[in-house]
Amino acid sequence: MFSRRELLKSIGALTAGVGVAAVSRAALAGIPEVVSQHSPDTMAPLLPASGRPYNPVVTLNGWTLPWRMNNGVKEFHLVAEPVVREIAPGMKAHLWGYNGQSPGPTIEVVEGDRVRIFVTNKLPEHTSIHWHGQRLPNGMDGVAGLNQPAIPVGKTYVYEFIARRPGTFMYHPHADEMVQMAMGMMGFWVTHPKDAHPHIEEVDRDFVFLLNAYDIEPGAYTPKIMTMLDFNLWTFNSRAFPGIDPLVVRKNDKVRIRVGNLTMTNHPIHLHGHEFTVTGTDGGPTPPGSRWPEVTTDIAVGQMRQIEFIADEVGDWAFHCHKSHHTMNAMGHDVPTMIGVDHRGITKKIQTLVPDYMVMGERGMADMAEMTMPLPDNTLPMMTGDGPFGSVEMGGMFSVLKVREDQAPNDYSDPGWFKHPEGTVAREWTGDIAKPKRSKEHGGQLMPLEQPQAKELEVKVRKPQTHNGHK
Numbered sequence: 001m002f003s004r005r006e007l008l009k010s011i012g013a014l015t016a017g018v019g020v021a022a023v024s025r026a027a028l029a030g031i032p033e034v035v036s037q038h039s040p041d042t043m044a045p046l047l048p049a050s051g052r053p054y055n056p057v058v059t060l061n062g063w064t065l066p067w068r069m070n071n072g073v074k075e076f077h078l079v080a081e082p083v084v085r086e087i088a089p090g091m092k093a094h095l096w097g098y099n100g101q102s103p104g105p106t107i108e109v110v111e112g113d114r115v116r117i118f119v120t121n122k123l124p125e126h127t128s129i130h131w132h133g134q135r136l137p138n139g140m141d142g143v144a145g146l147n148q149p150a151i152p153v154g155k156t157y158v159y160e161f162i163a164r165r166p167g168t169f170m171y172h173p174h175a176d177e178m179v180q181m182a183m184g185m186m187g188f189w190v191t192h193p194k195d196a197h198p199h200i201e202e203v204d205r206d207f208v209f210l211l212n213a214y215d216i217e218p219g220a221y222t223p224k225i226m227t228m229l230d231f232n233l234w235t236f237n238s239r240a241f242p243g244i245d246p247l248v249v250r251k252n253d254k255v256r257i258r259v260g261n262l263t264m265t266n267h268p269i270h271l272h273g274h275e276f277t278v279t280g281t282d283g284g285p286t287p288p289g290s291r292w293p294e295v296t297t298d299i300a301v302g303q304m305r306q307i308e309f310i311a312d313e314v315g316d317w318a319f320h321c322h323k324s325h326h327t328m329n330a331m332g333h334d335v336p337t338m339i340g341v342d343h344r345g346i347t348k349k350i351q352t353l354v355p356d357y358m359v360m361g362e363r364g365m366a367d368m369a370e371m372t373m374p375l376p377d378n379t380l381p382m383m384t385g386d387g388p389f390g391s392v393e394m395g396g397m398f399s400v401l402k403v404r405e406d407q408a409p410n411d412y413s414d415p416g417w418f419k420h421p422e423g424t425v426a427r428e429w430t431g432d433i434a435k436p437k438r439s440k441e442h443g444g445q446l447m448p449l450e451q452p453q454a455k456e457l458e459v460k461v462r463k464p465q466t467h468n469g470h471k
């Protein structure tokens with residue numbers, strides 16, 4: 001068994017910045033001490049100091065929960081509690097989470113580990129934890145009322161099971177679920193294979209994050225909990241761009257990204273510059289014969305996906321949800337399309353009544369990224385993020401895969417912006433536009449240089465003759 005001092009030493013050495021919270025010794029005697037994290041920075045991977053070795057994951061803007069070994073059992077201690085989460089610099093949210101953060105810490109174990117998790121409830125209402133995707137005894141599945149009584153306020157419950165299959169999992173409450181998930185209660189779980197597995201490859205970098213969404217009115221701090229679909233903050237691990245750390249890798253690294261979706265809609269996650277394959281789902285690793293290359297994979301509600309690729313193209317590659325309103329922050333809603341509408345006269349008139357009045361979106365919305373419009377306190381700009389060439393005009397579920405020739409193995413520090421080799425950046429064309437050469441040698445068919453004017457184009461419109469259904 002690990003002594004307390006050894007445990008603290010190893011935690012201190014591996015995750016600088018993690019503090020041990022003060023807890024009542026009498027109340028929690030014999031239970032692993034509570035380790036909390038109050039920084040939204042990405043913590044270095046937690047190398048296993050006890051138990052079987054593995055290559056640990058990196059939780060984007062998050063951290064991994066240390067454990068102690070107790071007679072061969074891996075013991076963890078989660079505390080469900082209100083937390084303050086910085087969503088991005090300039091905005092904090094009052095959420096519920098675990099051990100100081102939302103999402104909670106990542107739990108990492110090895111296939112075959114016997115795991116014991118103590119859960120202390122410091123929320124103002126009862127809770128429970130469901131271990132999403134795990135094989136376990138029915139009474140450990142965490143559905144309050146069905147598999148166990150809900151954990152009352154102030155009480156500590158214990159869950160115990162063997163991590164039977166390797167893969168990517170999540171944990172979240174199964175008591176007052178809509179409210180507690182809308183408030184940010186969720187976490188990641190990774191079970192590494194105990195031996196070489198035919199469908200699980202070794203990787204150099206292994207990133208994990210949860211997709212989450214909040215409805216926080218501009219200027220407010222607490223999510224609206226009754227929202228069903230109309231969320232306005234779309235986040236990776238409760239962080240919105242530009243608050244999401246980049247995924248930093250070395251050229252030719254084999255990279256795995258594990259994503260779980262605990263929002264109320266699907267997210268097509270898209271990577272630039274590389275093709276990946278989906279190597280795992282909620283149900284475990286996918287057989288290699290079932291995999292195909294993709295650059296976008298849709299992750300439905302409640303699903304998990306593992307994608308893998310060789311990062312063989314240096315650069316700063318966008319990595320984001322492809323629903324464009326999910327790469328925007330609050331305030332992007334209910335704005336009518338004004339493109340092509342000239343407001344010059346009207347604006348002046350309204351400004352005599354409302355001096356700060358501005359019109360948005362007359363030439364598209366790009367102006368908004370650079371606008372120095374006053375925002376309510378604690379509100380993120382809708383589209384923002386300074387890049388090397390100007391505003392990135394993004395928010396929400398957006399980050400950057402930074403592939404560098406000279407990034408040291410296991411170094412996750414931000415290398416800054418990519419320095420493009422001379423002549424490899426799109427630029428304004430100032431020369432003459434050369435007439436394209438067209439000949440039979442270049443592609444067979446001869447295309448005329450001048451397009452003939454479209455003659456009369458006849459469009460036949462056929463009206464439905466026997467349609468009298470709708471009123």
Ligand SMILES: [Cu+2]
Nearest residue numbers: 267321323326
């Ligand atoms: Cu999305």
